[in-house]
Amino acid sequence: xxxxxxxxxxxxxxxxxxxxxxxxxxxxxxxxxxxxxxxxxxxxxxxxxxxxxxxxxxxxxxxxxxxxxxxxxxxxxxxxxxxxxxxxxxxxxxxxxxxxxxxxxxxxxxxxxxxxxxxxxxxxxxxxxxxxxxxxxxxxxxxxxxxxxxxxxxxxxxxxxxxxxxxxxxxxxxxxxxxxxxxxxxxxxxxxxxxxxxxxxxxxxxxxxxxxxxxxxxxxxxxxxxxxxxxxxxxxxxxxxxxxxxxxxxxxxxxxxxxxxxxxxxxxxxxxxxxxxxxxxxxxxxxxxxxxxxxxxxxxxxxxxxxxxxxxxxxxxxxxxxxxxxxxxxxxxxxxxxxxxxxxxxxx
Amino acid sequence: xxxxxxxxxxxxxxxxxxxxxxxxxxxxxxxxxxxxxxxxxxxxxxxxxxxxxxxxxxxxxxxxxxxxxxxxxxxxxxxxxxxxxxxxxxxxxxxxxxxxxxxxxx
Numbered sequence: 473x474x475x476x477x478x479x480x481x482x483x484x485x486x487x488x489x490x491x492x493x494x495x496x497x498x499x500x501x502x503x504x505x506x507x508x509x510x511x512x513x514x515x516x517x518x519x520x521x522x523x524x525x526x527x528x529x530x531x532x533x534x535x536x537x538x539x540x541x542x543x544x545x546x547x548x549x550x551x552x553x554x555x556x557x558x559x560x561x562x563x564x565x566x567x568x569x570x571x572x573x574x575x576x577x578x579x580x581x582x583x584x585x586x587x588x589x590x591x592x593x594x595x596x597x598x599x600x601x602x603x604x605x606x607x608x609x610x611x612x613x614x615x616x617x618x619x620x621x622x623x624x625x626x627x628x629x630x631x632x633x634x635x636x637x638x639x640x641x642x643x644x645x646x647x648x649x650x651x652x653x654x655x656x657x658x659x660x661x662x663x664x665x666x667x668x669x670x671x672x673x674x675x676x677x678x679x680x681x682x683x684x685x686x687x688x689x690x691x692x693x694x695x696x697x698x699x700x701x702x703x704x705x706x707x708x709x710x711x712x713x714x715x716x717x718x719x720x721x722x723x724x725x726x727x728x729x730x731x732x733x734x735x736x737x738x739x740x741x742x743x744x745x746x747x748x749x750x751x752x753x754x755x756x757x758x759x760x761x762x763x764x765x766x767x768x769x770x771x772x773x774x775x776x777x778x779x780x781x782x783x784x785x786x787x788x789x790x791x792x793x794x795x796x797x798x799x800x801x802x803x804x805x806x807x808x809x810x811x812x813x814x815x816x817x818x819x820x
Numbered sequence: 821x822x823x824x825x826x827x828x829x830x831x832x833x834x835x836x837x838x839x840x841x842x843x844x845x846x847x848x849x850x851x852x853x854x855x856x857x858x859x860x861x862x863x864x865x866x867x868x869x870x871x872x873x874x875x876x877x878x879x880x881x882x883x884x885x886x887x888x889x890x891x892x893x894x895x896x897x898x899x900x901x902x903x904x905x906x907x908x909x910x911x912x913x914x915x916x917x918x919x920x921x922x923x924x925x926x
């Protein structure tokens with residue numbers, strides 16, 4: 473029995489037997505199915521996943537005809553983070569002309585809506601100029617990041633201080649107050665950038681701070697959709713599971729704590745999202761076959777009920793891509809192919 | 821990582837018709853199949869050809885909707901988007917804002 477070279481969730485290489493890979497795939501999908509109360513992957517799906525991970529080639533790809541659209545989070549800042557000396561617009565042009573980007577995203581290096589608010593007068597002219605000289609749809613993106621609204625970074629009492637003291641009602645009230653500030657900032661930035669020519673707005677890493685953040689983002693989407701019926705709105709999630717930091721907060725009568733992607737997307741659709749991005753966090757101590765089987769299970773359950781395009785989040789540390797600053801091509805391409813073809817994705 | 825995804829699964833952006841398919845998803849919430857078909861129908865080519873950089877490079881040049889390798893006189897940005905909006909029968913926000921600005925009374 474041959475050995476299969478793959479990696480762990482942290483990116484380091486590991487060799488597994490065929491039997492070990494099959495076992496990891498089965499355990500990964502069972503774990504996901506039990507947690508989210510969704511169907512596990514079928515035998516055919518598992519066979520396809522096994523073939524993807526058993527491939528001896530450095531890089532794999534989708535079959536011709538199965539290509540999908542790529543959207544990005546914080547696109548131009550990836551160039552900035554690499555300390556390449558280009559302007560934001562030049563970075564977008566590199567992505568447009570050298571990297572085959574289907575869409576573009578303008579972003580601030582401090583990638584949250586709150587810090588963008590005071591620099592809007594400087595971001596708007598960049599958007600206005602960028603739309604003049606680029607061709608693909610150009611979104612403006614940032615994270616809702618509710619954590620920035622708690623003391624000492626923000627105005628609201630910190631729930632992490634209140635909860636250990638048993639002040640549950642006060643902590644919930646603080647989350648609700650923070651949500652209102654976040655809604656205001658997201659609507660303000662979204663409106664300003666759309667009126668500067670952006671094709672749409674991306675809410676990236678949504679619900680990272682839990683259910684109150686998911687609520688705030690859904691409300692912001694709802695307001696923007698009503699204000700700008702033609703606006704493109706993308707929502708990418710932070711994790712597979714909405715943390716119940718508040719515990720009781722609801723949107724349209726649905727309790728947000730504990731929702732998995734197949735239920736998250738229904739609320740996103742109701743709010744007015746055009747493109748939804750489910751995310752599944754990597755477990756670094758488990759192998760990539762295990763992680764990808766888990767992520768594909770949740771993502772497939774999401775695409776099964778989706779009425780809007782689904783662009784799964786497959787960045788560093790999510791969706792079967794290792795939690796590493798330089799994700800290996802073998803790992804990224806396997807996660808990419810597996811999600812696109814098994815989940816019938818519309819994009820990544 | 822972007823390059824890895826683009827190579828493994830991406831349509832190809834303005835190398836092909838990736839940007840056009842993306843616009844149908846963002847503008848009309850179209851799933852990938854209908855979005856590709858809409859673009860292919862508007863371009864009068866097969867769905868397979870919209871992801872072919874050789875076919876699309878020539879077609880983009882003929883339609884003057886912008887392409888990777890720029891040449892003198894070809895559409896490069898806003899002018900390409902004016903033509904894309906017309907070609908796909910969609911509204912493009914920046915195009916509408918641009919039109920509104922130039923048509924405003926002096």
